[in-house]
Amino acid sequence: MSIRLIELTKRFDGHVVVDRVSLEIEEGELFTLLGGSGSGKSTILRLIAGLLLADGGRIELNGRDVTETPPQERGTGFVFQNYSIFRHMTVADNVEFGLRIRRVAAAERRQRREELLDLVGLTGLGDRYADQLSGGQQQRVALARALAYRPEVLLLDEPFGALDVKIRGQLRRSLKEIQRHLKVTTILVTHDQEEAFELADRVGVIERGHLMEVGTPEDLYHRPQTEFVATFIGGGNVLVGREEEGRIRLGSVLLPMPEKAGEHEAGAPVRVLFRPEKVLLAEGRSSERPGAYTLGRGRLVSQIFAGALSRVALDVQGLEGARPISPSPGYGQRTTRIEALLPSEASTPPLKSGREFWIGLDSYHVLSPSGLKVLVCVDEAPAPQPAVEFGALLARTTGGSTTLLTVVPADAADGVAAGTRDALESLRGAWSGQAPRLDSRVRSGDNTTEILLEAQEGLYEVVVIGQGGRREEEQMTGLGTTARRVLMEAGVPVLVLEESRPQIDRVLICTAAGEPGKTDIRFGGRLARRTGAETTVLHVRPGESTPAGRRRAERHLEQAGAFLGSLGVRSEIKLADGPLVETILAEAKRGDYDLIVIGAPAPRAVQRLRWRDFATSIVSGTERPVLVVPMRE
Amino acid sequence: MSAVTSAAVVRKRRDPRNASVVPVSLLLLVLFPLLLMPLAAIFIFAGRSGLGGLVSALRTPDAQFALRFSLLIAFGTALINAVLGTFAAYVLSKYQFRGREALGVLVNLPVAIPTVVVGTSLLLLWGPIGLLGRLIDPLGIQPMFAPAGVLLAHLFVTFPYMLGAVKPVLDELDVTYEEAAYTIGARRWQTFRFVILPALRGGLFSGTLLTFAHSLGEFGATVLVSGNLRLRTQTAPLYIFAQFEAGNIESANAVAAVLALLSFVLFFVLLRVTRRRPAPGR
Numbered sequence: 019m020s021i022r023l024i025e026l027t028k029r030f031d032g033h034v035v036v037d038r039v040s041l042e043i044e045e046g047e048l049f050t051l052l053g054g055s056g057s058g059k060s061t062i063l064r065l066i067a068g069l070l071l072a073d074g075g076r077i078e079l080n081g082r083d084v085t086e087t088p089p090q091e092r093g094t095g096f097v098f099q100n101y102s103i104f105r106h107m108t109v110a111d112n113v114e115f116g117l118r119i120r121r122v123a124a125a126e127r128r129q130r131r132e133e134l135l136d137l138v139g140l141t142g143l144g145d146r147y148a149d150q151l152s153g154g155q156q157q158r159v160a161l162a163r164a165l166a167y168r169p170e171v172l173l174l175d176e177p178f179g180a181l182d183v184k185i186r187g188q189l190r191r192s193l194k195e196i197q198r199h200l201k202v203t204t205i206l207v208t209h210d211q212e213e214a215f216e217l218a219d220r221v222g223v224i225e226r227g228h229l230m231e232v233g234t235p236e237d238l239y240h241r242p243q244t245e246f247v248a249t250f251i252g253g254g255n256v257l258v259g260r261e262e263e264g265r266i267r268l269g270s271v272l273l274p275m276p277e278k279a280g281e282h283e284a285g286a287p288v289r290v291l292f293r294p295e296k297v298l299l300a301e302g303r304s305s306e307r308p309g310a311y312t313l314g315r316g317r318l319v320s321q322i323f324a325g326a327l328s329r330v331a332l333d334v335q336g337l338e339g340a341r342p343i344s345p346s347p348g349y350g351q352r353t354t355r356i357e358a359l360l361p362s363e364a365s366t367p368p369l370k371s372g373r374e375f376w377i378g379l380d381s382y383h384v385l386s387p388s389g390l391k392v393l394v395c396v397d398e399a400p401a402p403q404p405a406v407e408f409g410a411l412l413a414r415t416t417g418g419s420t421t422l423l424t425v426v427p428a429d430a431a432d433g434v435a436a437g438t439r440d441a442l443e444s445l446r447g448a449w450s451g452q453a454p455r456l457d458s459r460v461r462s463g464d465n466t467t468e469i470l471l472e473a474q475e476g477l478y479e480v481v482v483i484g485q486g487g488r489r490e491e492e493q494m495t496g497l498g499t500t501a502r503r504v505l506m507e508a509g510v511p512v513l514v515l516e517e518s519r520p521q522i523d524r525v526l527i528c529t530a531a532g533e534p535g536k537t538d539i540r541f542g543g544r545l546a547r548r549t550g551a552e553t554t555v556l557h558v559r560p561g562e563s564t565p566a567g568r569r570r571a572e573r574h575l576e577q578a579g580a581f582l583g584s585l586g587v588r589s590e591i592k593l594a595d596g597p598l599v600e601t602i603l604a605e606a607k608r609g610d611y612d613l614i615v616i617g618a619p620a621p622r623a624v625q626r627l628r629w630r631d632f633a634t635s636i637v638s639g640t641e642r643p644v645l646v647v648p649m650r651e
Numbered sequence: 652m653s654a655v656t657s658a659a660v661v662r663k664r665r666d667p668r669n670a671s672v673v674p675v676s677l678l679l680l681v682l683f684p685l686l687l688m689p690l691a692a693i694f695i696f697a698g699r700s701g702l703g704g705l706v707s708a709l710r711t712p713d714a715q716f717a718l719r720f721s722l723l724i725a726f727g728t729a730l731i732n733a734v735l736g737t738f739a740a741y742v743l744s745k746y747q748f749r750g751r752e753a754l755g756v757l758v759n760l761p762v763a764i765p766t767v768v769v770g771t772s773l774l775l776l777w778g779p780i781g782l783l784g785r786l787i788d789p790l791g792i793q794p795m796f797a798p799a800g801v802l803l804a805h806l807f808v809t810f811p812y813m814l815g816a817v818k819p820v821l822d823e824l825d826v827t828y829e830e831a832a833y834t835i836g837a838r839r840w841q842t843f844r845f846v847i848l849p850a851l852r853g854g855l856f857s858g859t860l861l862t863f864a865h866s867l868g869e870f871g872a873t874v875l876v877s878g879n880l881r882l883r884t885q886t887a888p889l890y891i892f893a894q895f896e897a898g899n900i901e902s903a904n905a906v907a908a909v910l911a912l913l914s915f916v917l918f919f920v921l922l923r924v925t926r927r928r929p930a931p932g933r
Contacts, residue, residue: 069830089833096834102827106849115845116835160831167836 020045020080020203021066021171027074028061028227034450035061037227038075043220046201048194050214052251053224059207062224063173066205068092079170095164095202099176101156103148109135109159110144116167134162137196154185161193165200172197174206178213190216211251215239223247228455239293241278243386248291249344253329255297255356256343256385258477259288266290266384269337269354273311279384283544283585287479289343289385294329296382297358299375309378313337316356316377321368330358330369334377341477389418389548393478395469395504396424396442404518405484406445408643410453412480412513415522416548419455421478422446425468426460435462466503473508480645481508485516485637505633505646511541515643519612522549526611528602529557529578538617538647539578545613545645546587553582553589554609558601568593599635606640615645690911697908700901708905716882717890718909724798724886725866728805729859735806736813736858737851741843743814744821762811766871769807773800773876796878801886804872809862816858817851824850857925864917867910 021043028036035058043049053059064070066077068089076085084092104112110131111118117127135141138158148156157177164172177193178186194217197204208214214221215235222232223246231238231247242248248256259268261282266273268290275282282288298308314336322329331345337354345355356377394409406422413420424442426435439460446458461468473481483501505512527542539555546553555578557571575591582589594601606614616636637644697705708714743755761769777784777794784795794800824847832842848855870888877884879893887906894903 067830067834069833089830090836090838092834094834096831098827098831100825100827102825102831104828104831104846104849106852115832115837119836119841163831163835173834 020047021049021205022078023062023066023075024078025075026062026065026072026077028058028065028070029073032444032447034447035227036065036072037450039224039227039229040075041222041229041232043203043205045203047219048197048204048206048217050218050221051205051207051224052209052211052214052221054209054250057224058227059209059224060175061227063096063175063205063207066092066171067094067096067173069096093170095167095169095172097157097160097164097172097174097177099179101148101153101160101180103151103156103159103163105148107147108144109140109146109148109151112148112159113144113162113166115163120167130166131162134166137165137199138162139192152185153181154189157181157189158192161196165196165202170203172202172204174204176207176209178208178210186213193217223250225250241383242291245289245343245385245388248289248383248385253294253357253359254291254344255294256289256291257337257354258341258343259290259339261286261288268313268340270339271311271313271336273382276382276384280386282384282387283540283547286387286544289388290382291385292379292382294357294359295327296380297332297356298378298380299330299332299358299360300378301373301375308376309380311379311382313356313377313379316375318369318371318373318375319355320371323362323368326362327359328362328368330360332356332358332375332377343477389413389416390545391418391477391479392420392482393469393473393480394420394422394482395484395500396422396445397484403484404515405482406449407452407518408513408515409480409482410449410456411518411522412482412545412549413453413455415550416545418479419457420453421457421459422449423459423461423469423472425465426462428463430462435460466500466507469500469504470507473504473510478510480511480513482513482515485514501637502634509648511645511647513643513645514637516641519643522551522612524609524611525549525551525553525613525615526602526606526609527553527555527578527615529555529574529617538615539581541647542615542645543582543585543587545615546582547585551587551612553587554592554605554611555579555582555589556592556594556602556605558594558596558598560596560598598632599639602636603639606642611642613643613645614640615647617647693904693908693911696900696904704901705905705908708902709909711902713881713885714890714902714906717885717887717906720798720885721867721887721910724801724805725863727802728809728866729863731802731806732809732813732862733855733859736810736862737817737855740814740818740821741847744818758814759811761808766808766869767875770804770872770875773804773807773872777803777876795876796880796884798884800876801873801884804876805866805869808869808872809865812861812865813858816861817854820851820854821847853924857921860917860921860924864914864921867913867917 021041023039023041026036026039026041027034037058039062051059051062061070065072066079068084068087072085076083078084079092079094103109104115107115113131113134114127117130122130131144132141135144138161140155140158140162143151143155148159151159161177174193178189181189190213193206206214206217218235220232221235221238223230223238225246230244231242233241238247238251242251245256248254257268259266259273261267261275262272265275266288273290275288279288296309300308314334316332316334319331319333321331332355333353334356335353338352340354342354345357347355358377390413392409392413394405396406410420412418422442422445424438426438442458442460446456450456459472461472469481472478481504483504485501501512501514505514522545525542525546527539529538542553545551555575557575559567559571571593575593579589579591592605594605602614602616605611614636616633633644633646637646700708709718739758743751743758774795775781777800779785779788779793779795781795784793787793794803828846828850829842832846837845868888869886870892873886874889874892877886877889879885879889881890881893885893887910891903891907891910894900894906
């Protein structure tokens with residue numbers, strides 16, 4: 019292993035810019051770090067070179083721990099975007115600088131210099147000064163200078179960024195040749211996807227200091243694992259459907275689940291990626307349908323000529339229910355927008371918008387099952403720590419992400435909003451160590467409305483609300499008005515808690531209210547599986563019990579146990595008689611559970627009223643986290 | 652848009668050379684009595700008694716001493732401040748520390764303080780009854796009314812010139828040059844010696860010349876700290892002043908002419924250097 023980064027971390031002013039990046043780069047590999055500006059990619063390179071010191075983690079070069087080593091002793095060659103050729107030295111002196119420092123004899127220096135100038139294609143230009151060279155030539159000198167003393171690794175920081183397109187292409191090819199020839203382990207940092215693909219053996223995608231994914235260019239383009247990479251690299255259509263009996267449900271369309279799609283649990287969200295060039299169109303009303311899979315009928319919205327291809331936007335009917343992630347849906351858009359690339363031909367005129375097509379797919383790719391996407395509602399006062407702590411714990415143990423949300427009143431002054439933003443950002447900074455993917459959002463408007471909107475727009479899977487800061491009068495009813503409304507209307511599981519738990523080891527799933535539920539067991543099971551927790555399924559029968567009712571309950575519990583078993587979750591079945599709320603609370607206390615899952619019945623008005631009392635009683639009866647899962651009919 | 656174009660066209664039609672005649676001659680008219688005539692006067696007076704008179708006026712031991720002493724002090728001041736100023740510029744430019752801003756203002760303060768005040772304050776510190784001078788007087792060390800005092804005053808007064816010439820160059824020098832040197836394997840001092848210092852050449856040279864020129868002409872502080880002792884601490888400007896007061900206009904004028912000539916030479920060299928200096932680090 020030539021370069022090894024272990025949990026590498028760097029902070030600037032408390033702001034995490036490189037967040038526990040671990041990476042191994044093989045001997046002789048050309049590795050590219052690809053990311054947008056401010057993603058932390060250059061910082062990683064500077065950490066490796068020793069131009070910055072890490073705040074955490076380790077760096078190994080050829081098995082040698084260099085985390086604390088000064089840059090002079092790391093043996094790296096660094097090429098900067100601005101070339102940084104020493105202007106008062108000739109090209110020859112620049113190339114020889116590293117050898118001179120190492121006290122290499124003059125004859126040997128000269129020989130090595132000539133060798134390198136030949137290699138980078140600058141033979142005979144040794145006597146020139148930097149201002150007599152073009153940008154491309156200067157960068158070649160910089161490359162020769164960095165290679166002269168045979169560094170262990172070569173680090174290139176956006177080396178072609180300041181050059182024009184044509185020169186960039188030439189230099190890219192030279193670099194690849196030279197790298198192949200010398201077999202020097204190389205890391206190149208770039209924001210240019212094309213450059214990364216053309217040069218790299220492997221690409222690592224960086225976003226907000228996280229190494230999102232590492233793979234060959236082909237893997238990252240055709241088989242990305244994460245939503246970010248799928249949408250960052252190339253244009254892509256990403257829709258979220260659901261697993262349905264081994265297939266993927268996208269609105270009214272059913273697609274087969276590819277074999278390599280990773281394990282999706284029953285009913286779990288499935289993210290489907292198809293590249294624009296895989297979208298096929300067939301005209302007219304003919305029965306002939308394009309591609310291997312049919313999406314449905316669609317209408318052409320726009321067409322943009324882009325040289326060899328033309329970019330086409332289509333509105334597809336029949337995909338309602340599948341949530342579009344990319345292209346991101348416009349405000350109030352009902353139909354699903356899809357992008358396609360069509361080969362452009364000189365003879366055919368542009369297609370008219372409004373024209374209808376059958377839309378099919380050549381192939382598609384399913385992203386890895388995602389961890390839980392958690393939204394934590396942060397009130398300004400008092401400390402929302404338990405909610406943040408438990409939300410982060412939930413996301414971390416399931417491999418998901420956390421977003422902190424604060425709502426400021428719409429009429430708040432600018433200063434208030436900015437203050438809130440700062441406070442939230444510092445909270446994010448403080449917790450970023452505990453949560454791998456932590457974001458923050460500030461919205462303005464009515465608290466409940468904005469929380470519900472964010473939950474819907476952001477496709478979150480769990481909303482966490484802390485109950486630490488209840489006001490006096492709210493304490494009487496047990497639940498804040500915001501929490502109650504979010505509980506009733508969110509449509510996604512809502513987690514209410516007063517105190518956090520250090521771990522999620524024991525989960526109590528209550529199937530008490532009305533008909534034995536399915537969604538709550540499914541969601542609770544999924545959660546338990548991800549966190550590796552044990553579960554107890556509790557069914558409480560209030561009031562009189564008939565033998566038939568008992569049998570039905572037992573059968574339901576058996577099914578629940580079998581389902582959890584199929585997920586690989588250890589479960590215990592409990593059937594109890596007694597008053598609903600009290601029995602559940604007693605069991606929660608007895609078993610010292612970390613999480614209580616209760617199902618919320620389908621929204622029917624009468625039931626809703628009764629159920630509200632039930633949920634409120636449970637939530638106010640315990641300080642433990644309570645997860646309320648809305649049930650589907 | 653069209654109005655602007657037509658106006659431009661009209662203006663263009665007039666010969667631009669004719670247009671500049673009035674303002675340029677006005678400027679010359681102002682500058683002539685203000686700058687050019689006084690300078691010319693020195694040389695006219697110097698030439699009045701012939702070259703022989705000038706040479707003999709310069710050959711008196713007092714004039715000889717004053718000129719040599721001035722040159723020596725200017726040379727020493729330039730040398731010491733070249734090092735000190737570069738060091739100060741490096742520290743102020745490369746390190747982030749508390750009070751950096753304050754320090755930046757402080758080191759530039761000598762420009763703003765009247766030189767006579769500088770002389771007074773030096774006397775109050777190092778003089779025989781000064782704060783520190785009182786303590787070292789018994790040891791036989793008397794910096795004031797001695798060449799050392801003159802040097803101290805000149806160092807003080809000219810300190811900002813070196814800094815002003817070097818620091819902007821350092822500030823503009825991209826940090827990647829240093830970083831490149833570090834990754835290549837150069838130590839901090841090697842990087843300074845081989846990468847930073849050569850990039851500062853232009854700034855260093857013009858800073859040194861500027862310091863030299865200012866030291867050569869320094870009067871206000873020198874007159875106080877030197878005690879104006881002939882053949883001991885009398886610099887050329889002090890000599891000129893003293894001779895004038897004594898009515899020896901010819902002696903004063905001869906030395907003044909030499910000083911003016913020296914200044915001209917320095918100035919033109921400086922002009923050439925700053926004009927030719929390549930843009931550093933871009």
